[in-house]
Amino acid sequence: MLSSCVKLHWRRLKVKGKAFSAITVINAFATGEGGAIGIDLRVSVRVKLTDEEVSGEIFVRGEKFEDFSLVRAVVKTIKDKFGLDFGVKVKIDSEIPVGKGLKSSSAVANALTKTILEELKIELPDIEVVRLGVKAAKRAGVTLTGAFDDACASYFGGLCLTDNLKLELLKREEVEKLPVILLIPKGTLLTSSLKNKNFKVLAPYVEEAFKLALRGEWKKALVLNGLIYGSFLVYNLEPIAKALEVEAVAGLSGKGPAMFAITEEPEKIVEAWRDYGEVLTTTLR
Incomplete structure (x- = not known):
């Protein structure tokens, strides 16, 4: 269970996380290799660690969203990796349309994974945070290939070209803010x-x-x-x-x-x- 040092009051929560949408350069469905570029549509999250299961609110473009499957998958993935037992209360606000191919799931997985790890005081290299989010997205069934390219572009911005099967970032470069x-x-x-x-x-x-x-x-x-x-x-x-x-x-x-x-x-x-x-x-x- 949670130790007293990580039991937080929701009203006092200060830490926030965010991630962004992306657009496709190469869809990885056919080969497992893909690419994407970050764009400036964002997801913002707030989390409170609890002794309960997953709860909270999700809003997509101002409308309430009832599917918590990805949130549960992120929590389960982190619990399994680090041998922890905790729940979360979340508030998620997303500007990214769902089910349109604009990487909404990658953005939510990135933002949640990073913020929960910060609340747990667990430090990981950024690329490992992305890989954890990808694992959670696969567990939730919201991606066919793992969408590592989308997740990298969401997290790092710029052009990201990846091997989604090996979870390797092959190339990243900055792009003009067109x-x-x-x-x-x-x-x-x-x-x-x-x-x-x-x-x-x-x-x-x-x-x-x-x-x-x-x-x-x-x-x-x-x-x-x-x-x-x-x-x-x-x-x-x-x-x-x-x-x-x-x-x-x-x-x-x-x-x-x-x-x-x-x-x-x-x-x-x-x-x-x-x-x-x-x-x-x-x-x-």
């Missing part, structure tokens, strides 16, 4: 619904896109990735085509349905995408 326009269609696509999809047939094409990203041509890579996966998942790719027409770089984020465009003239994309769904504007980070 405007990013997000297209959020009404539908959602949950990762659990894709378990029977044979993404391996895309491997030869995705491997070539990943090589481009490793060489520094990540803008070309993300366009190719979007066209490959968008076609395979039978999305309407007209928004990407419209963005390319005005010389933006555009792709599909994760499993979709969210799409994104990177451009120094965001107003052109906002206007072109209004009829396809909700449009948000943020920046790379």
